[in-house]
Amino acid sequence: MNWLKNIFTDTSNYPDYWKDYAAAFQQKNKQRVVVLDSETTGLNPAKDKILSIGAVALHETIISVKDQFSVLVKQDFNSAESVLIHGIVKNSSHDYLTEAEAIQQLLEFIGSAKIIGHHIQFDIHMINLVLKKLNLPNLKNKVEDTSDLYAKFKGVHHPIQKSLDDLCTEFNIPKKDRHTALGDAFLTAQVYQRLLIQ
Amino acid sequence: MENVIVERVADFLKLYPPFNELSKNELYFVAEQVRVHYIPKRDFVFKIGDSAHNEFYVVQQGAVGLSSQHANTMQWIDICDEGDVLGLRPFFAEQTYAMQAIAKEECVLYGIPIEAFKKILFENKAVQTFLLESFASNTRNPKAADAKGKLLSTNYASTENETTELDFFQQAFYTNNPICLMANATVQKAALLMNEHNISSLLIEENQLPVGIITDKDIRKWVATGEMQIADKVHEIMSQPVYCVSSEISVAEAQTLLLQQKIGHLCVTQDGTNQSKIIGILSEHDVVTAQANNPVALLKQIQRVHKTSSLIRIRESLSRLLEAYLDMALPMPHIMKVSNAITQNLMHRIIEISENQLGKSPVNFTWLGIGSQGRGEQILLTDQDHALVFEDVPADQYKATQTYFLQLATKVSEVLHQLGYVYCPAEMMASNPKYCLSLTQWKTQFSKWIDHASSKSIMMCSIFFDFTKVYGNENLTTQLRLHIFKKVNGNQMFFAYLGEDALKNPPPLGFFRQFLIENDGKHKDEFDIKARAIQPLVDAARILVLAEAIEGKNNTVERFEQLAKLEPQNKEMYLACIKSFHTLSKFRAVEGFKQNTSGRYLNLSKLSKNDKMKLKRAFKPVQEIQSLLKNRFQLTHFL
Known part of the structure; x- marks a missing residue:
């Protein structure tokens, strides 16, 4: 019941960046959507953490390379399994942001755009958990899952379990940079583009 | 964190001109500006008269067809595929497109903003030149597509009707x-x-x-x-x-x-x-x-000379002439015709002289050019490939008659060898008793090849089927040809074998990182342009013509031309095959002259990017024609 919570929460204590983010929804820019992917330490929201977030925007149906976003998040622990998949190791030479900094920049980037992603509910949930830690409400953006869009595209009314890899293969998209948040976001954006246009 | 998207885009762009000319910073600057478009098959990128987009395009995946309007019909100008640039008009000319671009396959295009790119254009002469030339070539006639990527200055000249070395193409005066x-x-x-x-x-x-x-x-x-x-x-x-x-x-x-x-x-x-x-x-x-140094003069000389040394000199002049023609980038069809006419006449003259020296032949005979000579597709000096057929004689005279012709063939073959046509290692020469036969014997031989199809006999078919009369009696070749058509007519087994043979060398997949490189022996890391690209076209044309029982077409280009007339639905593909054939032959000829070899093996690392792209484009029709063969002769169960 997020909307209830939103109504009854005093918004004046929110930081400026949240106010700016919320204000963006006054005039929605429907031309822009954001395709997002995050890498996490695992699939258990109760204990796992976000390691990185990547996102790229489409303007109408065109992916804009310039309009992209990518952060690495500083975390206290790293499960060995996740390191194996994503190659993100604590204390490697890259610049890391704190969760709060990462979220602030993310909000600035996405603004009021619709968020697209493959099995995106998990990413949204993880982000919302961080927002909650910061005493902020959930994301206000509309969300659409490429998995659902794919089912619609195929004309079926039940979810189809296909991985991003499967979809890339089906749509003849060369798989590069899998398992970096930005790389996956870019691939997802290309899948979305095809689902949108065909 | 490195930006993987920009990096990917840059990695792609830097493979192709003009982006390969950019510094790393410039490249990343451009890559960052890219807008990725997805265009489904048959959608337009732009149409004639559309106001100019604020970006131009690089094909990242798929193929875009460019066409323009000529008297109410649309004519294809070019097909752009991976790495090609299009939509350059806004850089140079008025603000509407003069042609249309349509996705021939589903496409991913990288859109690069014109304004952003202008900065780079002004600072980079090579980029400027390339774009200007691409633009000029795209708006020229279809012939120019061949020269795209690396344009010769002559392409400008011909649009402007300026006088250049291409005087040759000026109107003839009369x-x-x-x-x-x-x-x-x-x-x-x-x-x-x-x-x-x-x-x-x-x-x-x-x-x-x-x-x-x-x-x-x-x-x-x-x-x-x-x-x-x-x-x-x-x-x-x-x-x-x-x-x-x-x-x-x-x-x-x-x-x-x-x-x-x-x-x-x-x-x-x-x-x-x-x-x-x-x-x-x-x-x-x-x-x-x-035109002072000209083939007509050579032809006349051929008729006048008697000595082998003079014939050698003429053959050398022909090589020089052809090399000059290639340098001048004269159209391949013309070069091939000139080469063929002179070669045929030269051979004719050599046989004539030999016959005069040896004494008149006991019976009528025909000297056959086979293989590439039979098709009239020789530009470079190659191995000798010939055969001889003589009139039937009574059995008791057979031996003596054959002996005469073997002597004649040996004489001719020696002269050819001195001219630079080395002896055929497989001895497919008229001086070999196996290939110096009477008409009936030849018919039997062809029947054997056709009836007992095996990979070896099919190879013989593919060489001997392309025969042409070089000297002697036309009637004998006609009879032989009729015999072959009768034998193969409706012979599915034979066509299946021939088809299988035509498909034995699939063309490279179209992208040069996937080029099939010869991976053994002397030609390691080289590309066999003959076996992998030219031969498949030659074989395809032959089998299609045989299956349609088209007579009198011996030349790959003429065969495709005839097929295009007979099958309007496949016309576009056949014409593309002709164009590819010319492009590939040219690569081979240029390489051959440069290295003084048969030009068969190309060293890919030495090719310019532009040449690689041109080459790559020439493979597409090979792929298309091979899939047509598969369907037509139902070869799938064979492979």
Whole structure:
């Protein structure tokens, strides 16, 4: 019941960046959507953490390379399994942001755009958990899952379990940079583009 | 964190001109600006008259067809595929597109903002030149597509009609208002008129339309021999019909016609047919004067010489001539025709001389050129490939007859060897008793190859089926050909084998990182352009023509032309095959002259990016024609 919570929460204590983010929804820019992917330490929201977030925007149906976003998040622990998949190791030479900094920049980037992603509910949930830690409400953006869009595209009314890899293969998209948040976001954006246009 | 998207885009762009000219910073600057478009098959990128987009495009995946409008019909100008740039018009010209771009396959295009790119353009001369040239070539006629990527300055010249080394393509000059005579005039009148004007030929007209031509030679041949009288009418000795051309004919075209038809004069008429008014006459002499170092002169020399040393000299001149033609980037069809005409005449002359030396042959015979010579597709000196067929003789004379022809063939073969046509290692030569046979023996041989199809016999078929008469009796070749057509007609098993053979070398997949490189032996890391690209086209044309029982087409280009006429639904593909064939032959010829080899193996690392792209583009039709073969001859179960 997020909307209830939103109504009854005093918004004046929110930081400026949240106010700016919320204000963006006054005039929605429907031309822009954001395709997002995050890498996490695992699939258990109760204990796992976000390691990185990547996102790229489409303007109408065109992916804009310039309009992209990518952060690495500083975390206290790293499960060995996740390191194996994503190659993100604590204390490697890259610049890391704190969760709060990462979220602030993310909000600035996405603004009021619709968020697209493959099995995106998990990413949204993880982000919302961080927002909650910061005493902020959930994301206000509309969300659409490429998995659902794919089912619609195929004309079926039940979810189809296909991985991003499967979809890339089906749509003849060369798989590069899998398992970096930005790389996956870019691939997802290309899948979305095809689902949108065909 | 490194930006993987920008990196990916940059990695792609840097493979292709003009982006390969950019510094790393410039490249990343451009990559960052890219907008990724997805275009489903058959959607337009832009249409004629659309106002210019604020970006131009690089094909990242798929293929975009460019076409322009000519008198209410759309004509394909070019197909752009991976790495090609399009939509450059906003850089250079007014603000609407002059052609349309349509996705021939589903495409991913990288859009690069014009404004952002202009900065780079101004600082980078090479980029400027490339874009300007690409732009010029895209708006030129289809012939220019071949030269795209690396344009010769001549492409500009021909659009501007400037005088360059391509004088050769200028309009041929001809004699206006030629002297004409009515068909019912006497031969004497003709001779007097020719003397009066000091000319060697007269056009014969009826109502100002050309009906024939009379030359010095005709008078010599008919009148001076006493066969005809000076009071006879000119129409009885004139040559007819007259080959007519329009006044726009180029020197090259005139020359090709004269060579092909073995004639000395062309009549220039108002519309280029013999149904319109005479406006001039164009003689061999006009062409000769138009071009000093020329094939016509070589042909004449061939007829005059007797010594092997002179023949060697002529063969060397031919090589020089062809090399110069390639340098000048004359169209491949013309180069190949000239090469073929001279080679055939040279061979003809060598056999003629040998026969004279050896004494007249006991029976009629035909010297056959086989393989690439049979198809008239030789530009470089290659191995000898020939065969000989002689008339049937009674059994008791067979041995003696064959012995004569083996002697003749050995003589000819020796001369050819001295000219630079080395002996065929597989001994597919008329000097080999296996390939110097009577007509009946040859029929039996072909029957064996056809009836007992095996990979070896199919290889023989593919070499021997492309035979052409070089010297001797046409009738023998006709009979042999009829026999073959009868044998193969409806023979599915045979076509299945032949088809399988035609598919044994699939073309490279189209992207040069996937090039099939020879991975063993002497030619490691080189690309066998003959086996992997030219041969598949040659084989495809042969099997299709055989299956359609098209007679008298021996040349790969002519075969595809004929197929295009017969199957309008596949016309586009066949024409693309012709273009590829020319492109590939040119690569081979240029490489051959450069390395002084057969040009068969290309060293990919030494090719420029542009050449690689051009090469790659030439593979597409090979792929298409192979899948047509698979369907048509139901070869899938075979493979």
